Amino acid sequence: MSDHHAVTCILDAATLPVPPPPPPRFNTRKADWPRFTALLTTLLQTLQPSEDLDEQERNLAQAFHTAAMEAIPVTSYPRRTCSDYWFRDKRMAEMNARLNTTRKLFKKRPTEANRTLLKSVIRHANRVKAEVREEKWIDWCRSLDSHSSLGAMWRKLRTIRGLKPPALPDAQGEAERLAAHFAGRTADHSLTEATKRTLDGLKPDREEYITSVCEEQHATDTPFVPHELTRALKTNSSDTFYLGDYGRPSRSDWPPQLSLSWKSYMSL
Numbered sequence: 001m002s003d004h005h006a007v008t009c010i011l012d013a014a015t016l017p018v019p020p021p022p023p024p025r026f027n028t029r030k031a032d033w034p035r036f037t038a039l040l041t042t043l044l045q046t047l048q049p050s051e052d053l054d055e056q057e058r059n060l061a062q063a064f065h066t067a068a069m070e071a072i073p074v075t076s077y078p079r080r081t082c083s084d085y086w087f088r089d090k091r092m093a094e095m096n097a098r099l100n101t102t103r104k105l106f107k108k109r110p111t112e113a114n115r116t117l118l119k120s121v122i123r124h125a126n127r128v129k130a131e132v133r134e135e136k137w138i139d140w141c142r143s144l145d146s147h148s149s150l151g152a153m154w155r156k157l158r159t160i161r162g163l164k165p166p167a168l169p170d171a172q173g174e175a176e177r178l179a180a181h182f183a184g185r186t187a188d189h190s191l192t193e194a195t196k197r198t199l200d201g202l203k204p205d206r207e208e209y210i211t212s213v214c215e216e217q218h219a220t221d222t223p224f225v226p227h228e229l230t231r232a233l234k235t236n237s238s239d240t241f242y243l244g245d246y247g248r249p250s251r252s253d254w255p256p257q258l259s260l261s262w263k264s265y266m267s268l
Contacts, residue, residue: 026072036071043067086159087136095125 043063050056102121106114140156184190191199 024069024074026068027075028072031072033071036067039067039070040064086156087133089132091128091132095128099125 040063043066044060047059047063050059099121102114102118106118137160144153188196188199
């Protein structure tokens with residue numbers, strides 16, 4: 001038993017004000033828009049004009065709010081819960097109660113036996129927590145089908161992920177750093193002297209080969225003749241341009257680029 005006496009203190013302080021309720025959240029998916037429009041029109045017609053701009057703004061906002069409260073249902077605010085509420089069940093509650101009891105026991109009697117007991121209870125609680133989380137995850141995955149809502153699925157995934165910091169806070173900067181590092185490692189100044197001499201020796205042959213390939217005329221690179229152009233233009237396909245009267249190509253109907261190439265060809 002303790003010989004200390006309790007001390008009672010009375011503070012003459014004002015009570016804290018009660019926080020105002022949060023503003024209503026409207027479920028626009030279930031809104032009755034014709035009724036909302038009719039109510040809003042009626043309220044705006046009965047709205048008395050005012051010379052005070054602030055008062056006019058308040059009256060207008062009140063009209064919209066009144067019409068919304070009548071025609072749009074209000075959704076409830078989600079309760080603030082812990083991050084692992086999505087897989088909590090009776091087993092989790094039992095493990096937490098056992099863990100809290102063991103911690104209180106170790107805090108009251110910090111012996112080596114109680115320390116060992118606390119470690120074993122923590123390991124067992126973590127193992128049970130992992131098993132429950134895996135079971136809940138598998139059950140949720142099995143519930144997905146072709147009728148599952150995509151929005152609900154993403155909300156569930158965000159809940160499971162939790163409020164964790166991103167793996168790379170500055171992803172753009174990290175990407176630029178890696179690109180600069182790769183460019184620096186592959187630059188010429190990073191090569192050995194033997195590799196540089198080899199590249200310098202191969203450079204003239206490569207340039208000569210590229211030049212010869214560019215100057216060489218390919219078998220398909222031949223000028224077309226007029227009857228080939230006419231035969232290509234005579235088509236009934238819908239993805240070609242207009243061919244003129246009687247299906248014969250008219251030079252005035254050709255695109256400017258084709259007319260220019262035709263004139264340059266005929267001038268040869």
